Amino acid sequence: MSLAFRTLSFGIKRSQPKKKDADDLNKKKELSTITEESLRRYDELREKMIGKVESKIEKKVKKNKKKASIEILASRKRVHDSDGDSENEVEETVGDVEKRMQKLLDDIRRTNRIFTWGDHLPNIILRFSDSSMSPSLLNRLSENSIRQPSPIQMQSIPFMTERRNVLASAPTGSGKTLAFALPVIDEILELKQRADYSSSNSSKLLAVVLEPTRELAAQTYTEFLKYCANTSISAANFSGEETDIQHADILVSTPNRIVFHLDKIDTSSLRWLVVDESDRLFEVVEGQDKCFRNQLAAIYKACDAKCTRVAFFSATFSHEVEKWCKENIDEIGMVCVGERNSSNTSVKQKLTYCGTEDGKKIAIRNLLRTSFKPPALVFVQSKDRAVQLVKLLSAIDSNLKVDSINSGKSDKERDETMERFRRGEIWVLVCTELLGRGLDLSDVGLVINYDLPTSIVSYIHRVGRTGRAGKSGHAVTYFTDADMKYIKSIATVIRQSGFDVPEYLMEMKKVSRDRKKDMLKHAPKRHKIAIVKEQVIKKKKMLAKAAAEEKAKNKTETQTAEKPEKKIKKKKLIKKNNKNI
Numbered sequence: 001m002s003l004a005f006r007t008l009s010f011g012i013k014r015s016q017p018k019k020k021d022a023d024d025l026n027k028k029k030e031l032s033t034i035t036e037e038s039l040r041r042y043d044e045l046r047e048k049m050i051g052k053v054e055s056k057i058e059k060k061v062k063k064n065k066k067k068a069s070i071e072i073l074a075s076r077k078r079v080h081d082s083d084g085d086s087e088n089e090v091e092e093t094v095g096d097v098e099k100r101m102q103k104l105l106d107d108i109r110r111t112n113r114i115f116t117w118g119d120h121l122p123n124i125i126l127r128f129s130d131s132s133m134s135p136s137l138l139n140r141l142s143e144n145s146i147r148q149p150s151p152i153q154m155q156s157i158p159f160m161t162e163r164r165n166v167l168a169s170a171p172t173g174s175g176k177t178l179a180f181a182l183p184v185i186d187e188i189l190e191l192k193q194r195a196d197y198s199s200s201n202s203s204k205l206l207a208v209v210l211e212p213t214r215e216l217a218a219q220t221y222t223e224f225l226k227y228c229a230n231t232s233i234s235a236a237n238f239s240g241e242e243t244d245i246q247h248a249d250i251l252v253s254t255p256n257r258i259v260f261h262l263d264k265i266d267t268s269s270l271r272w273l274v275v276d277e278s279d280r281l282f283e284v285v286e287g288q289d290k291c292f293r294n295q296l297a298a299i300y301k302a303c304d305a306k307c308t309r310v311a312f313f314s315a316t317f318s319h320e321v322e323k324w325c326k327e328n329i330d331e332i333g334m335v336c337v338g339e340r341n342s343s344n345t346s347v348k349q350k351l352t353y354c355g356t357e358d359g360k361k362i363a364i365r366n367l368l369r370t371s372f373k374p375p376a377l378v379f380v381q382s383k384d385r386a387v388q389l390v391k392l393l394s395a396i397d398s399n400l401k402v403d404s405i406n407s408g409k410s411d412k413e414r415d416e417t418m419e420r421f422r423r424g425e426i427w428v429l430v431c432t433e434l435l436g437r438g439l440d441l442s443d444v445g446l447v448i449n450y451d452l453p454t455s456i457v458s459y460i461h462r463v464g465r466t467g468r469a470g471k472s473g474h475a476v477t478y479f480t481d482a483d484m485k486y487i488k489s490i491a492t493v494i495r496q497s498g499f500d501v502p503e504y505l506m507e508m509k510k511v512s513r514d515r516k517k518d519m520l521k522h523a524p525k526r527h528k529i530a531i532v533k534e535q536v537i538k539k540k541k542m543l544a545k546a547a548a549e550e551k552a553k554n555k556t557e558t559q560t561a562e563k564p565e566k567k568i569k570k571k572k573l574i575k576k577n578n579k580n581i
């Protein structure tokens with residue numbers, strides 16, 4: 001079998017290991033590139049600017065005093081002229097410093113690949129302390145070892161601090177959650193400290209954060225809790241009936257929960273509506289009233305207070321969201337980090353041709369037997385296939401701790417599985433698209449696309465479950481003859497991220513729009529992932545062996561259990577005999 005697989009494989013060349021890759025493996029890097037030198041120059045220029053502005057103010061004060069004391073018109077004129085010159089001189093110098101500062105910040109934007117659009121763009125921040133963030137939040141950041149803002153945080157924090165509507169896009173694992181959570185928390189902290197903020201406002205919601213899945217909502221809620229600890233802010237995860245929505249300042253939820261309770265929520269003071277994974281929440285499903293898009297529309301309509309701002313975040317940039325934002329939202333600021341719709345370059349990506357479904361079974365067996373370091377996520381296209389693959393992997397290796405998560409499981413089962421995975425009790429988690437987006441499972445070093453994703457958006461999010469927060473990761477994507485029609489776009493994304501793909505894939509015909517749409521709706525039909533004969537025999541043998549062992553164990557247990565009885569009988573007999581004597 002393995003021989004057959006080897007002949008099926010095209011032996012895709014691995015990219016030349018870059019020195020950086022080998023050295024950086026498993027080392028966590030800062031998410032942004034800000035050199036010590038840029039920081040030094042930034043501080044110097046800022047000092048200068050502050051100094052110049054102060055001296056300008058001082059000079060103006062002096063000038064006014066002078067003016068008052070000079071009585072002679074001629075001499076007043078002369079003094080005025082000379083003052084005017086010196087003022088221009090100061091003005092020019094401030095302008096120069098400002099220009100130099102702008103150039104420095106633009107250079108840093110460029111090296112960090114931060115692209116922005118919109119009017120009156122605020123400057124980026126190089127340190128969290130450059131923003132007006134409260135000291136308690138700054139402390140929380142350093143307690144959590146978050147030292148330097150990531151590129152998306154460098155630009156979107158100032159946008160949100162200036163109360164601008166924002167549309168933001170940045171690679172997976174680049175810190176988008178904190179990019180919106182920090183300014184939201186900071187604003188609410190400030191608001192609640194204001195003398196005019198009365199306790200009567202306590203039943204009014206101040207921020208709503210929307211997430212597409214329960215799992216993601218729970219994760220984002222935990223992040224809010226972490227940064228709201230020891231403050232007067234109360235955050236709630238709207239996952240059940242028992243949630244106290246009346247006293248929550250921040251509500252994190254999936255859209256359908258909020259829609260269901262919209263009439264009970266007071267949004268008249270809402271400061272922020274954050275739409276995370278915005279392209280997903282904009283998705284329309286024909287003929288489905290309850291699709292994300294309709295739910296989002298209902299929520300957006302209800303959050304119509306004058307003070308409400310909206311922030312859209314995602315790793316993938318949808319032109320539809322962009323178009324809608326431009327048409328409907330005033331003064332929106334847009335920021336995009338890196339190439340639009342590109343995969344995270346910290347994830348080493350590989351395409352593996354397996355020929356058939358059987359080829360995939362062999363490929364995964366070989367992979368898990370050789371260089372595999374748990375934990376790993378394996379993506380399949382349906383719930384049924386998730387269950388089937390778990391059976392197959394358990395048959396391949398009975399010691400492998402493997403389980404699956406999919407929408408077919410109850411909420412409780414899903415929570416428990418996630419918890420076990422986070423605790424390291426599950427090494428390989430087989431999942432569907434449910435876990436494709438947003439989840440921050442920091443130790444995942446390997447993602448396997450057992451079934452080819454049905455779009456590049458899905459591919460980008462799936463492989464983004466590894467290589468997070470500056471760590472490196474691996475992603476392997478299997479494809480078969482049945483996937484040939486769709487492979488080109490994914491191969492292109494992989495190549496654009498700097499990894500090798502076989503040339504013949506790049507030469508294939510471009511996938512038509514209709515075909516792409518069709519694939520989104522219907523993933524290719526695949527054979528059931530059945531345990532192969534050899535494994536069935538092996539499993540039967542294993543079961544027979546286990547049964548025999550169990551039988552033998554029971555036998556010895558009965559024998560040992562019999563012994564004391566026999567001893568008692570013997571003792572009684574001896575006693576009886578003694579009596580008789």
Ligand SMILES: Nc1ncnc2c1ncn2[C@@H]1O[C@H](COP(=O)(O)OP(=O)(O)OP(=O)(O)O)[C@@H](O)[C@H]1O
Nearest residue numbers: 148149150172173174175176177178315438440469
């Ligand atoms: N400035 C930072 N420096 C270092 N680590 C950070 C920073 N900001 C966030 N992180 C960490 O990076 C990890 C990924 O962050 P987050 O989950 O927000 O990514 P994301 O961009 O939302 O990814 P996705 O698109 O997959 O949802 C988290 O563990 C988070 O704590």
